Amino acid sequence: MSSSSDDDQPLVKAKSSETISKSTDAAMDKDMPTTDSDTVKPGVSIAFGPVDDDNMDVDQPATNGAAVNGKRKASLPNGKSYKDASDSEDDDVPLQKRRKTSAAAESDDDDDVPLKKSGPIRATAHQIGEESDDDVPLGEKLQKEKAAMEKKAGKQAAATRRASKSGEAKRKAAKKESDSEDDKPLAKKPAPKKQANGTKKVKKEESDDDAPLTKKAPAAKKTKAAPKAEPASAKKGKGKVKEEDLEEGEEGEEEYRWWEDPTKGDGTTKWTTLEHNGVVFPPEYEPLPKNVKMLYDGVPVTLDIKAEEIAHAFGGMLNSTHNVENPTFQKNFFADFKEVLDKTGHGKDKDGNKVKILKFEKCDFQPIFNHVDAERQAKKALSAADKKKIKAEKDEKEAPFMFCMWDGRKQKVGNFRVEPPGLFRGRGEHPKTGRFKKRVTPEQITINIGKEAMVPAPPAGHKWKEVKHDQEGTWLAMWQENINGNYKYVMLAANSDIKGQSDYKKFEKARELKLHIDAIRKDYARELKSEVMAERQRATAVYLIDQFALRAGNEKGEDEADTVGCCSLKFEHVTLRPPETVIFDFLGKDSIRFYDEVKVDPQVFKNLKIFKRSPKKEGDEVFDRLTTSGLNKHLSNYMPGLTAKVFRTYNASWTMAELLKKMKSTGTIPEKVKDYNNANREVAILCNHKRTVAASHAQTMEKMEDKINGMRYQQWRIKQMMLDIDNKIKKKKGADYFALPEDLSGDWVKEHQASLVEQEKIKIQKKFDKENEKLEAEGQKPMKAKELQDRMAVATDLETKFKKELKTGKVEAEGKGPSVDKYEAQIEKLDQRIATAKTQSEDRENNKEVALGTSKINYIDPRLTVVFSKKFDVPIERFFSKTLREKFDWAIKSVGEDWEF
DNA sequence: CGTTGAACTTAGCACGTCCCGA
DNA sequence: TCGGGACGTGCTAAGTTCAACG
Structure with missing residues (x-):
């Protein structure tokens, strides 16, 4: 690793040198005027001060139970191979990398994060238990718990100041019982088993229709x-x-x-x-016309309407290969299809003979598809009226x-x-x-x-x-x-009062977290060294959730896609690269890949190493002592209603707030909007919000590059013209200046010339056609073909000229009153256009797999956007579509330009 | 205390429409 | 003025959370 000295560098610097994908970084900086902004990180991360816990070293695990596996200081469990993985993966993951190495605790002015100011945290690794919590009266704890139980969602603001202490009290208690075994990994948690057939039993509610409320009203319910x-x-x-x-x-x-x-x-x-x-x-199923039938083994078969409906569904999908060609999809479809076929007597041929449908491979749904497709086309072709x-x-x-x-x-x-x-x-x-x-x-x-x-x-x-x-x-x-067996609900739209209220509450909760985040960070910094394994895992998990915006990560069943979040991370999802880089690579919600290489606090690195220690192996959970509910219960001690997901909201909004705060957006409205979007993009990257790259993306990029090269070629030509006028400047400017850019090969030039000529021809043709049309419309005679030929001379002349240029390597001066000065001005203009085009193309490349919408809709406090809109005088319409304006009505109407998250 | 049920938020994609540049 | 890409919206899957249950 090249970064041995990072630690003593200003964090901002350290970060960029660490960032994995350089190209991305460079590109991003360009579209990010406030270049320092990309170092914004909601939290501190490091700053935990010298980690003086040698006694806590890997081979000295958390508890006395210790030495399960003897010494293995410098080597990773399971040996090598960490770097290989990362290196080879790089290319697959061009983007992303921005979320660096957490180290970035810049922001000296940042009052939310006093942690770094507080200097080394002396955790006295052993005996934390004895340390301090004796001064917390037990009564307080009880009281607090009771309060928490009583008011679940309620306001209950204060109450919790001492939460962390009470947490310690609990931990102490916990420690006693778990001491000796603590660091042996638990046996693999049994996968939650769902009912074999998958359908959770639908709850039976024996109520008659006019029965009173099925749920009893809590005693404390409002009476007014x-x-x-x-x-x-x-x-x-x-x-x-x-x-x-x-x-x-x-x-x-x-x-x-x-x-x-x-x-x-x-x-x-x-x-x-x-x-x-x-x-x-939905409308009842409409049977296919009699002449449209699926083929079985080449024979058209008539199906019972129930079976046909399923065949219809499959046939209509034939164009979406990623479903239809997926073996699991085929298998499941066919199993369900066959079940209905068995119930309804399979198919009949035209003579009424039974056709038993046994093999998916023999089914041909093409006729159905053709029919469905024709109907789609017909629908599309309908007149606007x-x-x-x-x-x-x-x-x-x-x-x-x-x-x-x-x-x-x-x-x-x-x-x-x-x-x-x-x-x-x-x-x-x-x-x-x-x-x-x-x-x-x-x-x-x-x-x-x-x-x-x-x-x-x-x-x-x-x-x-x-x-x-x-x-x-x-x-x-x-x-x-x-x-x-999932529940489906009909609920109100996003612009309804009730949804607005809960949205509002969500962001207020995130803002409230600001008041507790210092304590939380301090606590987990300390607990990273806890002797209690469960606690140490918990602290590490909170660290990851806070720093890298991981989701909570509930357990999942075998009949679901195999995806994970923080608490369910498995051995193979976390790779450690000494001295302190962690590589995450796993599928998260919606099977979206989360890939990130980050620098972490040294203690976190150590902990992960411990959590991965053998006998753990692939498939085992990193946090075997932790569940989401345990984690959330812990968090709720700090603040009522605090859960893992609040951190995502908080960090997203906080990041956005910081970026917008720093932004001195000037210039045109589109420029301001772009600034905003760039900030939005950072948040989206933080949250790992992705989209699939558009199929046409590569082509679009190629086009853009072509355009840029065309301009560079044009620059070269102008330079040659300069020489044509005044050969002496070659010495003055140096030969390099006049050379054709190396990456523009001879072949490319030829091709480019040809396409320029072609374009010229098309242009002439079009103009000709149009003029003729007009003439005809006015009742006049159209121009003759001869006229067209004459006009085409422009293009052929161009062709000849290009050929000559190619041969001689010289370009004749063009334009009236040519002068070196004029040419220089032209070149400069082209330079600018090239720069713009390059930025644009880089933007597009960087943005190809980032989806801004999700963070805008769900994570960024809309009031921040309203403030930005007011402060920089950009109409809110530029940020929120009509539906979003309705959804965020409460935000738009409730803040002025001085509101702060 | 872990499991399951229930209710809610968050998520990407498909598809229609809008809009802008060649 | 047209084509294609951006944008907006509907859809529904996939998460999180918390309470109830055993």
Whole structure:
């Protein structure tokens, strides 16, 4: 490693020298005017001061149980191979690398992070237990726990100041029991087993329809709730949601600024009155025309409608190879297909003879695909007016379902359509991908609605599974899906009051974390050396979550895609490269790859080494003593409601806030928007938000490069023209100046010339055609072909000229009044255009797999964007689309330009 | 105390529309 | 003015969290 001296360097510097992908770095700096900004890291990381814990060294593990594996000081468990992995991977991961080596604790001015100021933390590695917590009265702890239990979501601001101490008390207790065994890895945690067939049993609720609330109201529930919201809805009388009620709205209703309403936001009751019209079912399956049949072994077969529906689903997908060619997808599809075939008697040929469908390979869905595709085309080809009409009709039908009345206010429903049947498209290597997701019947759907409200009628001949009046739930309808037994909910849209409120709360919680983050960091810095293995793992995990924005990482079952987060990281996902680099490489949520090489605190490095020590091997968990609930329970000691995910929100928003704070965005609006987007991009990279690279990306890049080369070639030509005028400047400027750039080969030049000529021809042709069209339209005679030929002379002349240039290596001066000065000016202009184009192309390359949207929608406090918009006078529309403006209405209306995260 | 259920947020992709430069 | 890429939106899968359960 080249970085031996980093430690004493200013952190900012150290970082860039560490960063793995240089090219990326360079590129990024260019589009990042505030170059230092990329060092922003929400937290400190290092700064834990000298790690004076030799006694804690690897071979001196946390507890007395110690020496499980004898000494192995300098060598990694399992030997070598760490670097190979990283080196070879580099190319695959051009981007990403920005999230460096955590070391970046710049920001001396940063009051959120006093850690570094506090100097070495003397942890007295052993005997922490005895150290200090005796001064915490036990009573306090109990009290605190009780409080936490009582008010789950409530405001309960203070209460927790001493949380960390109480944490210690617990730890002490914990230590006693776990002492001796502590550092032996637990036996592999048993994989959570799900029901073999995958469907969690749907809960049976024996309630009759008009039973009282199924959930008992907690004793402490607000009593004022009931009287409060009545009036609004009462005036129209109880019962069905009247169409007018739902449609009026827009102009009428005065807005409700819930964020200014002090009565809002506590307690668990979400509504008092709730009226809605239920859900929209997908259209019944429409059988294929008689002449469209799947082929089995070349023979067209007629299927029962149930089976046909599944075949139809598969056939319609034939164009998306990544589903249809996936063996798991095929296998699962065919298993479900066959099951239905067995039930419905397989297929019949044209003579009515039974055709047993046994092999996927013999099925040919092409005819179905052709049909589906034709229908798609036809739909696309519809006239704009027709399309509009169809949409209007659909809208009208659905209008009653689009809104509900929530405590008397009209609110938009998010997803009132029941999911249609189809083939399950699990992400990544989902073991169930391709299975048939069945049609949902009303009998599977539970409705949640106000007691007084009229219950929407189920489709004729059907009934709802259940109707309940759960005021603690925000959902209107719910069912369970048959593939994984997952619950699906109909809830309100993002712009609704209730969603806005919880969004607001989420960001307020993240802001509250600011008040505790110092203590938390201090604690985990210390606990990294804890003698209690569980505690040490926990501290290490919190460190990772805080520094690298990892997700919590729940356990997953065998019937799910194999993805991980922090707590579920496995041996093979973490590679250690001494002295202090950690390489993460794993699939996270949605099977998106998380790859990062980072420098970590030395103690963290040691810990990970310990956690990976043999007998652990591939497949074993790094944090075998840690679960997400344990972790979250610990975190909640610091602050009510603090969980792992809050760190992501906090760090994302904090990062954005710092970047925007530093930004002295000047210039045009597009430039300011770009600055904003660059900050947004850093957050997206922090959160590892990716998108798949567009199929056309490589081609686009090629085009851009071509364009740039064209300009460079043009520069070369101009330089030759300079020589043509004044040969003496060759000496003055040096021969290099006039040389053709090396990477522009002779072949390339030829090709380029040809394409220039070609373009010229096309241009002439087009102009000619257009003029002719115009002439004809005016009733005049078109120009003759001869005219075209004459005009084409320009292009042929160009061709000749190029050829000559090629031969002689000289370029005749062009333009009127040519002069060296003029040419120099031209070259300079081209220089600029080249620079711009290069930046653009680099931007695009760097951005190809980064998705900005997710962080903007979910992680960056929208008030930051509003502040930026106000401060730099950029219309908010430039950052938030219409729907986002509605979603973030509360933010847009509640802050001025001096608000701070 | 671990497991499961339930409810909620977060996530990328497909697809339609908009918009901008050749 | 057209084509293609950016953008907006709907969809639904895949997470997290916390309470209830045994």
